Amino acid sequence: MTATERSIAAAEAHSAHNYHPLPVVVATAEGAWMTDVEGRRYLDMLAGYSALNFGHGNRRLIDAAKAQLERVTLTSRAFHHDRFAEFCTELAALCGKDMVLPMNTGAEAIETAVKTARKWGYRVKGVPDGQAKIIVADNNFHGRTTTIVSFSTDPEARADYGPYTPGFEIVPYGDLAALEAALDDNTVAVLLEPIQGEAGVLVPPPGYLPGVRRLTAERNVLFIADEIQSALGRTGRTFACDHEDVVPDMYVLGKALGGGVVPVSAVAASRDILGVHRPGEHGSTFGGNPLACAVALEVIAILKTGEYQERATRLGDHLHHELNLLAGTGAVEAVRGRGLWAGVDIAPSRGTAREVSEQLMERGVLVKDTHGSTIRIAPPLVISKEDLDWGLEQLRAVLAG
Incomplete structure (x- = not known):
C-alpha cells in the first residue's frame, strides 16, 4: 500500500464516517498550494470553505501565532x-x-x-x-x-x-x-x-x-x-x-x-x-x-489594507468571465457567485460534480462538490492569476472529457 492508501485506510477504520473527503492526504501547504504525503502538489481551489482566505501558512498570521504561543x-x-x-x-x-x-x-x-x-x-x-x-x-x-x-x-x-x-x-x-x-x-x-x-x-x-x-x-x-x-x-x-x-x-x-x-x-x-x-x-x-x-x-x-478585497475583485472578475465562457459550451449549466467565489452547475452529460472533482484531483486541482451537480470554487485570495488560469485550464480539460 502507498502512504496515501495507508493513511486513508486508518482514517476509515478509526474515525466516524461523517465526511466523504476526496482521496488525497495533505502533508504540507503554502500559499494556494498543498502537497500530499507522496510529494504531489495540488492547487487549492476551496480554501477550507473560505477559512483560508489569506492562504496557507500566511507569514503574518503564523508569526502572530508563534509570538503569542510564547x-x-x-x-x-x-x-x-x-x-x-x-x-x-x-x-x-x-x-x-x-x-x-x-x-x-x-x-x-x-x-x-x-x-x-x-x-x-x-x-x-x-x-x-x-x-x-x-x-x-x-x-x-x-x-x-x-x-x-x-x-x-x-x-x-x-x-x-x-x-x-x-x-x-x-x-x-x-x-x-x-x-x-x-x-x-x-x-x-x-x-x-x-x-x-x-x-x-x-x-x-x-x-x-x-x-x-x-x-x-x-x-x-x-x-x-x-x-x-x-x-x-x-x-x-x-x-x-x-x-x-x-x-x-x-x-x-x-x-x-x-x-x-x-x-x-x-x-x-x-x-x-x-x-x-x-x-x-x-x-x-x-x-x-x-x-x-x-x-x-x-x-x-x-x-x-484593502489589498485582499481588491485582489478578490480583480481576479474574481477574471474567474467569472472564464467560467461563463464554459457555460456556453454545454458542459456547464449555470455559474453563480461573486468575487473569488463561484458555484458551477455541471451538465449531467459531463457526469456528477463528485466525478468532476475527482478528475480535477487527478490533474492536481482540489475543489469540492455539493448537492450532486455543483462544484464550488473558492481559492485562497493570495492565488496568482497564472495559477488561477492553470486551474481553469484543468477544469476545461476535464469538462471537454
Whole structure:
C-alpha cells in the first residue's frame, strides 16, 4: 500500500464516517498550494470553505501565532488578558458596531446570535416569554448543532436528529413577499446568508438584501447576516452585504477570522442588542482566548489594507468571465457567485460534480462538490492569476472529457 492508501485506510477504520473527503492526504501547504504525503502538489481551489482566505501558512498570521504561543494561550473568561480588549475594539470598528461577543466556531456564533435575538426580543421588544420567532431561508446552511439543523431544509443535515427546536419559520430565499408575509409581532429576527454558500453559492436577486433591511427596520426586527463564509474579502468587499450598501443589525463571523490557523468566530452588534447579556447567561471557555485574539487581530490588520478585497475583485472578475465562457459550451449549466467565489452547475452529460472533482484531483486541482451537480470554487485570495488560469485550464480539460 502507498502512504496515501495507508493513511486513508486508518482514517476509515478509526474515525466516524461523517465526511466523504476526496482521496488525497495533505502533508504540507503554502500559499494556494498543498502537497500530499507522496510529494504531489495540488492547487487549492476551496480554501477550507473560505477559512483560508489569506492562504496557507500566511507569514503574518503564523508569526502572530508563534509570538503569542510564547506568552499565554488561554486564561478562560474568568480573567482578563492583554489581547482581549484590543481584539474586541478592532473587530467592532471593522464591523461599524459597538460590541462583539467572541466564540470559536461558526456554529457557536450562530447559536449566540439566536440566543441574543431571543433575549433581545423578550427584554427589549417585549415579546411574550417563549413566543419569539426567527425567520430563516430555505436551502440555508448555518451549522450543524441540534438547534441549527432544526431549521435546515437539507435532508442529509437534518434527518434523524429530532425532536427539533421550535421557534423558526422557513421562507423561500430571495422572496421578499414571502418574508413580509411571515413577519408578525413575535418575530425577533431574520437570519440570512447574504450569499448562500453550501447551497451552491446562490446570490440573491438585486434589491433583496436592501428589501430585507427595510422590512426588518419597519417591523422592529433584527436583521442577522451570517457572513461566516462570505465576509472578510471573499467577495471583493469586507462584507458581502457591502455590495448593496446594507448594514445588518448583527454580523456573524467565523472561518477567515482565524486565518486558517485557529478557530475564531464572533457576533458583532450594537450595544442595545449585545448589551442584553449578563454575566453567567452565555459563555465559552475558549471564546476570545489570547491565541485566537492575536491571530484575528492580524487578520483585521490585513483587511484594513484593502489589498485582499481588491485582489478578490480583480481576479474574481477574471474567474467569472472564464467560467461563463464554459457555460456556453454545454458542459456547464449555470455559474453563480461573486468575487473569488463561484458555484458551477455541471451538465449531467459531463457526469456528477463528485466525478468532476475527482478528475480535477487527478490533474492536481482540489475543489469540492455539493448537492450532486455543483462544484464550488473558492481559492485562497493570495492565488496568482497564472495559477488561477492553470486551474481553469484543468477544469476545461476535464469538462471537454
